[in-house]
Amino acid sequence: MRAKVTDLTIGNWSLSRVFLAASIFVMGTATAIVGVWVSNRIQNAVVQNSANSAALYMESVVSPLSQELAHGNHLSEQASLALDEIFMTQPMRDRIVSYKFWKQGGVIVHASDTDIIGNRFNPTDDLRRAWSGDISGSFKELDHAESAAEAALGIPLLEVYSPIRELWSGEIIAVAEFYERADQLELDLAKARRTSWLVVGSAFLASTIVLYSIVAIGDKTIRRQGALLKQRLTESERMAEQNARLRSRVVDASERYATQTDRFLKNLGAELHDGPAQYLSLAALRLEAAFSKESESSKEAEEIQQSLQKSLAEIRAISRGLSAPDIDSLSLVDVVKRAVEDHVEHSPLRPDISLLGSQAPELSLSDKLCVFRFLQETLSNAARYAPASKCTVISEAQNDRIVIKVKDDGPGFDRSEETALRDDGGQGLMGLRDRVESIGGRFEVASRPGEGTTVSMTLFPRKLGTS
Structure with missing residues (x-):
């Protein structure tokens, strides 16, 4: 029975094409996941670094004017005028579009928008991190009620929360929130995302090409060896069929030879029985009649007769052994x-x-x-x-x-x-x-x-x- 040689295919697709399709799916999915993760990591890092830089700059400006918040929930008129004057200067106006000062419990004690002073809002995660002593920033996440006015501007903004500490004790007395224009930051982030996607995509594409090349070479080698194996198998089957025919001919010849040999031996046994055995039997009878017991040569005749009888017995035994029934x-x-x-x-x-x-x-x-x-x-x-x-x-x-x-x-x-x-x-x-x-x-x-x-x-x- 011929062994079945299975092609390395799925449907009409070769192994290399199947691998390429699977690689595109797997590598594409991995590229998307890794690309999104890397982009988010880069964005978070850039936003946090920008927030830290902005917070350090703003702290040097607003910290001396906001020390009054250590003993109350209001700024004096002089401090408020000073802050407004600072934020109204041309360099600051080009950079900071609005600001707020928070006290514990989500209360705004001072802001560029005077309408929200004294209002209470639910603290956001960024505000909580600032109260714990960390500088926190976010980009394009103006989805809270207290950020409605800034979101309505329709421009990219970097929202920064910076803790304000008392100069002598270092305790956090308030949190300053300000919104910095982020046009350049948006461009930098877009460039960073493009670069990260390009690097990740190129790495996965190169991996796919290399792996596909290896599989394609292996597939080609396997197909070549498979074709050679099929050829050898065909030759082996042809030789096996030839050997089977030769063996059948040898067995047939052996059967004919054995049959002819047995028939020859049977005929030989019959001829021995009917030929020499009969003549020896006749000779023994005539010797017995020719020599009488009183004859002087009766002893010699008896010996001859015994020899003839032995020869006859041996010939008959040989005849029986040679002939098959x-x-x-x-x-x-x-x-x-x-x-x-x-x-x-x-x-x-x-x-x-x-x-x-x-x-x-x-x-x-x-x-x-x-x-x-x-x-x-x-x-x-x-x-x-x-x-x-x-x-x-x-x-x-x-x-x-x-x-x-x-x-x-x-x-x-x-x-x-x-x-x-x-x-x-x-x-x-x-x-x-x-x-x-x-x-x-x-x-x-x-x-x-x-x-x-x-x-x-x-x-x-x-x-x-x-x-």
């Missing part, structure tokens, strides 16, 4: 029974037969001959090495295979002896293995000294009627 028309069960019956005729070993499975696949003549020779050799070995053991022949038929086993509870043997050749010229286990495997079967031996022996053969019938 006519099993072409027999089923698997009949082949097994026939092999066991033939063995029982010449051996004291009486094996049991166990037939398992429902319906066996149809076997070729080569398969049947292999089963017969397998049982012939394994039962002969069992009778030779474990004559007093309990022996069982098991035939298991399945849809696509047959399994033949011969088990005994004899003395067993060392598996290293499996590859040894037989002194008597028999096939032995090594010959059986070669025969079974030559037609595509599987041969297994399980044995240990003192634990009996099990020899099994599995065949996978592939076709009918090997000729």
